Amino acid sequence: xxxxxxxxxxxxxxxxxxxxxxxxxxxxxxxxxxxxxxxxxxxxxxxxxxxxxxxxxxxxxxxxxxxxxxxxxxxxxxxxxxxxxxxxxxxxxxxxxxxxxxxxxxxxxxxxxxxxxxxxxxxxxxxxxxxxxxxxxxxxxxxxxxxxxxxxxxxxxxxxxxxxxxxxxxxxxx
Numbered sequence: 001x002x003x004x005x006x007x008x009x010x011x012x013x014x015x016x017x018x019x020x021x022x023x024x025x026x027x028x029x030x031x032x033x034x035x036x037x038x039x040x041x042x043x044x045x046x047x048x049x050x051x052x053x054x055x056x057x058x059x060x061x062x063x064x065x066x067x068x069x070x071x072x073x074x075x076x077x078x079x080x081x082x083x084x085x086x087x088x089x090x091x092x093x094x095x096x097x098x099x100x101x102x103x104x105x106x107x108x109x110x111x112x113x114x115x116x117x118x119x120x121x122x123x124x125x126x127x128x129x130x131x132x133x134x135x136x137x138x139x140x141x142x143x144x145x146x147x148x149x150x151x152x153x154x155x156x157x158x159x160x161x162x163x164x165x166x167x168x169x170x171x172x173x174x
Contacts, residue, residue, distance in 0.1 A: 061141040
């Protein structure tokens, strides 16, 4: 290999090694991502306070296997989570939610984690971690949800599948 080819090869290797991949957000894109996720979470809280199960479910990604961990209660699947959302909000219209997004971290340009702190009218504190995914239309939706609060009740059974509201005991909804 000639010196010229060797120098050109090393230049390419060094350039490739020093390049920043497109998947890492730059500061401007990270700020935009954080603002978009915060706006989505604030609208989600508005839907929770409206006790509108259909509006609430619009914030959950339709094309992923949803997982919701409500303190110690695990629910998997859109139908199961929807059944729990409907049951809770049909009987707990007196509950109000107050939430503040305390941290948003973009994992990729199309995924983020939001950490939310707040409470409800019947809990001293409520903390959420939301795994968010960006849709092709540009909106952010929840793909994973974890709620916790002090003195939460012991977990009930693992919930998966199911259809509609059948099989959900409203008194077991956390």
